[in-house]
Amino acid sequence: MLIPHPLLGLRDAQEFTYLGDAVLLNRPDGMAEGAEAAFAEYVYLRDNPAGVHRELWFHEQGDRSWLVVTRDTTTHEILGAELARDVKLKGGAA
Amino acid sequence: MHFSGLRVIREALTGHKGWKPLWRNPEPQPAYDYIIVGGGGHGLATAYYLAKTFGRARIAVLEKSWLGSGNIGRNTTIIRSNYLLPGNEPFYEFSMKLWEGLEQEFNFNAMVSQRGILNLCHTDAQRDAFRRRGNAMLLAGADAELLDREQVRAMAPFLNFDNARFPIKGGLLQRRAGTARHDGVAWGYARGADMRGVDLIQNCEVTGFRIDGGRISGVETTRGYIAAGTVGVAVAGSSSRVMAMAGMRLPIESHVLQAFVSEGLKPTIPGVITFGAGHFYVSQSDKGGLVFGGDIDGYNSYAQRGNLPVIEDVAEGGMALMPMIGRARLLRVWGGIMDMSMDGSPIIDRTPVEGLYLNAGWCYGGFKATPASGYAFAHLLATGRPHETASAYRLDRFTRGYVIDEKGVGAQPNLH
Numbered sequence A: 001m002l003i004p005h006p007l008l009g010l011r012d013a014q015e016f017t018y019l020g021d022a023v024l025l026n027r028p029d030g031m032a033e034g035a036e037a038a039f040a041e042y043v044y045l046r047d048n049p050a051g052v053h054r055e056l057w058f059h060e061q062g063d064r065s066w067l068v069v070t071r072d073t074t075t076h077e078i079l080g081a082e083l084a085r086d087v088k089l090k091g092g093a094a
Numbered sequence B: 001m002h003f004s005g006l007r008v009i010r011e012a013l014t015g016h017k018g019w020k021p022l023w024r025n026p027e028p029q030p031a032y033d034y035i036i037v038g039g040g041g042h043g044l045a046t047a048y049y050l051a052k053t054f055g056r057a058r059i060a061v062l063e064k065s066w067l068g069s070g071n072i073g074r075n076t077t078i079i080r081s082n083y084l085l086p087g088n089e090p091f092y093e094f095s096m097k098l099w100e101g102l103e104q105e106f107n108f109n110a111m112v113s114q115r116g117i118l119n120l121c122h123t124d125a126q127r128d129a130f131r132r133r134g135n136a137m138l139l140a141g142a143d144a145e146l147l148d149r150e151q152v153r154a155m156a157p158f159l160n161f162d163n164a165r166f167p168i169k170g171g172l173l174q175r176r177a178g179t180a181r182h183d184g185v186a187w188g189y190a191r192g193a194d195m196r197g198v199d200l201i202q203n204c205e206v207t208g209f210r211i212d213g214g215r216i217s218g219v220e221t222t223r224g225y226i227a228a229g230t231v232g233v234a235v236a237g238s239s240s241r242v243m244a245m246a247g248m249r250l251p252i253e254s255h256v257l258q259a260f261v262s263e264g265l266k267p268t269i270p271g272v273i274t275f276g277a278g279h280f281y282v283s284q285s286d287k288g289g290l291v292f293g294g295d296i297d298g299y300n301s302y303a304q305r306g307n308l309p310v311i312e313d314v315a316e317g318g319m320a321l322m323p324m325i326g327r328a329r330l331l332r333v334w335g336g337i338m339d340m341s342m343d344g345s346p347i348i349d350r351t352p353v354e355g356l357y358l359n360a361g362w363c364y365g366g367f368k369a370t371p372a373s374g375y376a377f378a379h380l381l382a383t384g385r386p387h388e389t390a391s392a393y394r395l396d397r398f399t400r401g402y403v404i405d406e407k408g409v410g411a412q413p414n415l416h
């Protein structure tokens, strides 16, 4: 798989490590009402879709940036990649 | 139709005209008492024990493809009970004991072969960890032996003992572990279930659940609606997709694991050998092919095929461990989709929907669990209570903080 890094162009997926669903960008507020349940869900539960999946990849052997990669889990086709930072600044990974 | 040596001789003398199909191909009935979703190893074993051991009737197994088309026919066939944690080890040892009597139990040749599994260690710390694991196994009634370097050399002289990074210092041996014929296991359970009246319905995909007031009343399928008061889901890599139809999110990611087989060779590998540090394990099939594999690819996947980097990684592991493998030609590589759970351990439990039960999260180790998983799931479906060896496999253990994390890596499925 080749990941289209927004700054570095096409990079071999081997240079990256995989974390999981990009909803991990939406960390709950630990001080809020119901934080315990929100954290249990955040840490453990996943949609795990068959189809388009937005997910976090870390460019460990490269520029060490976090990317949100959009990929089809049924074909492994990569549909796009953004800097996770930009996604977060735009309001998270819904 | 009973299988025996006598029968084989009689059929040989009469032109093999007396063999019959192993199971019927029935039309689905409008209603059953029990529906099992998924005709893989676990679903078929569940139906078998439900009918045979727990004496239940009006049971159907609904399989979207053909029986055994999933992971039960894609795995590397290793059976073992060499776990550490108290939530796991008694369950896997229960499974090992069921394996030991399985062929007599269901009168079918599943080629269960207790040729042993040897886990290699390379450091003092790893040896200490193996000693602890071996003791945990002994406490649960399993067998375990700690071997030193020379004992390993006597068993497997062809290994590279002086690899600069991972010199072999010894190993943990479980002699009662081994391999079994994966398809044979599915067929044996399918035949045994069919003989006891279970309807095995193929090409029947479950596409929805009918839930009335928090209680299951039946399933929608590609072959129409089928009513049932109790529904057990055992769909391995598809658990999240199927349970989403009941409005549930699971502590599971689906991942792809690849496996490999070489051309047939003369007997060379004595049992199963695992080189965890190098992401490689190997055994030899009865046909002579070297059957081997390594780690999962590591990203969410439903593609049933993996990518080349892992193939390279597994080949490197093999070359590091036993350089002679470089002379063998690879015949086939394939992949299967497994539900990797958040703690690396399975789930056998009821769900918030009354009458709907879940068997999931088997990761890359569910083949060895097939007999006990079927038994424990049937126990749960029939009695409403967990089997004593499976009582830790609760769905809510994650929120309660009772995870069963053998590797101690946390809620990161691709590290388990």
Ligand SMILES: Cc1cc2nc3c(=O)[nH]c(=O)nc-3n(C[C@H](O)[C@H](O)[C@H](O)COP(=O)(O)OP(=O)(O)OC[C@H]3O[C@@H](n4cnc5c(N)ncnc54)[C@H](O)[C@@H]3O)c2cc1C
Residues within 6 Å of the ligand: B037, B038, B039, B040, B041, B042, B043, B062, B063, B064, B065, B066, B067, B068, B069, B070, B071, B072, B073, B074, B075, B076, B077, B078, B079, B204, B205, B206, B207, B234, B235, B236, B237, B238, B242, B257, B258, B259, B293, B334, B335, B336, B337, B338, B362, B363, B364, B365, B366, B367, B368, B369
């Ligand atoms: C490459 C590989 C190697 C492995 N090696 C080992 C090993 O050496 N030892 C070990 O212990 N384990 C191993 N495993 C793991 C083991 O194979 C699985 O954990 C186990 O087979 C899963 O249970 P099962 O047999 O019921 O799954 P499956 O055979 O996958 O059964 C699930 C069934 O559900 C059906 N299904 C899915 N959705 C629906 C639906 N909506 N409606 C109806 N039916 C549906 C599927 O078609 C499938 O037939 C390996 C797995 C892989 C992929």
